[in-house]
Amino acid sequence: MFNEFKLAAGTPVYLQVKNYILWLITKGALQEGERLPSTRELAGLLGVSRGSVITAYESLQDEGFVHAVTGRGNFVAGISGTGGAALEPWHMDWSERMNHQARIAVELDHMKRKQPVLSAEREIISFTSIAPDEQLFDLDNVKRAFLDRMAVEGRVLLNYGYARGYKPLINYLMKYMERKGVNLAGKEMLITSGFTEGLDILLSSLRGVEGAESVAGSIRVLCENPTHHTAIKNLRRHGFAITGIPMQADGLDLEALEQALQEQTYDCAYLVPSYHNPTGIVTSAEKRLALLQLLGRYHVPVIEDGFNEELRYSGAHVAPLIAMAGHGNGVVYLGSFSKVLFPGIRIGWVLADRELIDVLESVKRARSIHTSTLDQSLLYQYLHNGHLEKYVKKARTEYKRKYELARACCEEFVPDARLAGNGGLHLFLEFRDDFDTWELLEACAAQGVIFTPGDMFFIDGGGRHTLRLGISRVKDEDITKGIRLIGKTAAKLLANKPSGGTPMY
Numbered sequence: 473m474f475n476e477f478k479l480a481a482g483t484p485v486y487l488q489v490k491n492y493i494l495w496l497i498t499k500g501a502l503q504e505g506e507r508l509p510s511t512r513e514l515a516g517l518l519g520v521s522r523g524s525v526i527t528a529y530e531s532l533q534d535e536g537f538v539h540a541v542t543g544r545g546n547f548v549a550g551i552s553g554t555g556g557a558a559l560e561p562w563h564m565d566w567s568e569r570m571n572h573q574a575r576i577a578v579e580l581d582h583m584k585r586k587q588p589v590l591s592a593e594r595e596i597i598s599f600t601s602i603a604p605d606e607q608l609f610d611l612d613n614v615k616r617a618f619l620d621r622m623a624v625e626g627r628v629l630l631n632y633g634y635a636r637g638y639k640p641l642i643n644y645l646m647k648y649m650e651r652k653g654v655n656l657a658g659k660e661m662l663i664t665s666g667f668t669e670g671l672d673i674l675l676s677s678l679r680g681v682e683g684a685e686s687v688a689g690s691i692r693v694l695c696e697n698p699t700h701h702t703a704i705k706n707l708r709r710h711g712f713a714i715t716g717i718p719m720q721a722d723g724l725d726l727e728a729l730e731q732a733l734q735e736q737t738y739d740c741a742y743l744v745p746s747y748h749n750p751t752g753i754v755t756s757a758e759k760r761l762a763l764l765q766l767l768g769r770y771h772v773p774v775i776e777d778g779f780n781e782e783l784r785y786s787g788a789h790v791a792p793l794i795a796m797a798g799h800g801n802g803v804v805y806l807g808s809f810s811k812v813l814f815p816g817i818r819i820g821w822v823l824a825d826r827e828l829i830d831v832l833e834s835v836k837r838a839r840s841i842h843t844s845t846l847d848q849s850l851l852y853q854y855l856h857n858g859h860l861e862k863y864v865k866k867a868r869t870e871y872k873r874k875y876e877l878a879r880a881c882c883e884e885f886v887p888d889a890r891l892a893g894n895g896g897l898h899l900f901l902e903f904r905d906d907f908d909t910w911e912l913l914e915a916c917a918a919q920g921v922i923f924t925p926g927d928m929f930f931i932d933g934g935g936r937h938t939l940r941l942g943i944s945r946v947k948d949e950d951i952t953k954g955i956r957l958i959g960k961t962a963a964k965l966l967a968n969k970p971s972g973g974t975p976m977y
């Protein structure tokens with residue numbers, strides 16, 4: 473015994489000795505009543521100082537795992553709740569206990585979907601991520617913001633905070649939204665753990681206009697088709713029946729929207745008007761007004777996803793829907809800095825009608841009490857120190873450069889596909905409708921290039937002829953190399969097919 477002990481760097485030696493003895497006790501190698509070696513003896517056996525063993529034994533005594541008998545040494549104490557009459561262990565079939573929400577989450581969890589087998593020797597060029605490029609993060613300013621805030625109120629930050637959110641951050645973001653043209657009268661804000669939690673809290677709180685509660689499919693939502701996969705997943709988990717409206721180059725197809733509204737009632741619409749994921753389309757100002765008028769006429773509230781707004785590469789700023797809605801309260805705005813700043817600090821916000829926020833606050837409190845105050849205060853201090861503008865300028869310049877490079881590569885090397893959108897951290901390509909991007913992925917992966925097939929963004933099982941290229945974390949030379957390979961491989965696959973269908977955008 474005692475020969476498996478290995479010292480690791482970084483953790484106090486006494487703690488490693490204590491944890492090692494504890495491990496021997498819990499696995500039964502040291503039994504109740506057994507005498508532990510003397511401190512001198514164990515120090516010799518483990519190759520550590522006697523002081524470390526003394527401290528380890530004291531700590532084990534404090535926690536009741538060991539008791540000292542004067543003049544005789546240290547003995548292993550019994551662990552209450554184990555070692556009694558043997559309990560026959562039983563096993564559950566947890567898969568049988570999973571409800572509808574859990575099953576949908578698993579079914580639509582594309583991170584677990586089978587990816588083509590990639591060769592370990594080859595360097596992979598991956599266009600699958602649309603996370604920001606961490607090389608751009610201004611770490612020094614983030615560290616300074618953390619230290620600044622901790623110096624001001626570190627003790628308060630480590631205690632419980634408020635469900636509504638960290639007040640200085642809320643005040644900052646309210647002004648931020650006001651500068652986007654939002655009329656704040658009658659509106660309030662809730663801080664959430666990213667956009668995704670905001671959406672989840674909201675969806676979990678809504679019921680249908682006809683009083684439908686949670687019967688799957690009885691609450692109806694409209695959205696762009698294709699749309700953000702995580703939104704689809706959460707809408708489905710919450711039992712919403714989703715109607716997808718096709719997109720045009722400048723946003724939703726209004727005629728199709730009106731037709732859908734005439735056919736049945738809808739409880740809400742989920743829309744991503746700026747740098748839409750996955751298409752990158754920015755809904756034009758005219759279309760935003762028109763669709764708000766239309767949805768207002770049919771009394772359908774809008775959930776606006778404003779996640780990418782700041783990454784405007786060209787053209788004039790287009791006001792968010794919530795700004796266009798003026799003092800009306802029919803738009804719920806979900807904000808996030810996940811693409812603009814750092815997704816690791818999970819901060820998002822819901823800006824909406826005061827009464828609605830009041831309810832969502834209670835739901836948030838019931839679910840998670842509040843979003844990490846440490847994260848919120850760090851973000852607040854970073855914003856307060858004036859770093860957002862400088863950082864966004866730098867990030868936007870870099871992403872725009874990459875976006876234009878990728879666009880030029882697609883135009884040159886993938887002439888068989890049509891490009892959608894005006895920006896974002898990704899490009900969306902559409903091939904003939906008889907083309908299969910899963911087949912393309914398989915062939916590209918064998919050559920070391922992967923991307924996201926577009927079907928997972930579609931409501932109705934379509935989109936197998938589309939794909940999304942995330943470019944934010946791909947090096948310039950890999951963008952060129954990867955897109956060239958995708959184009960060449962697609963051309964080969966297409967050469968074996970007779971002529972095909974029409975593109976969407």
Ligand SMILES: Cc1ncc(COP(=O)(O)O)c(C=O)c1O
Pocket residue numbers: 602665666667668669700744748749777779807808809810811815819820
């Ligand atoms: C459409 C859309 N909305 C919002 C987000 C951000 O979500 P979160 O703030 O939870 O990271 C993303 C991230 O990819 C997105 O694609």
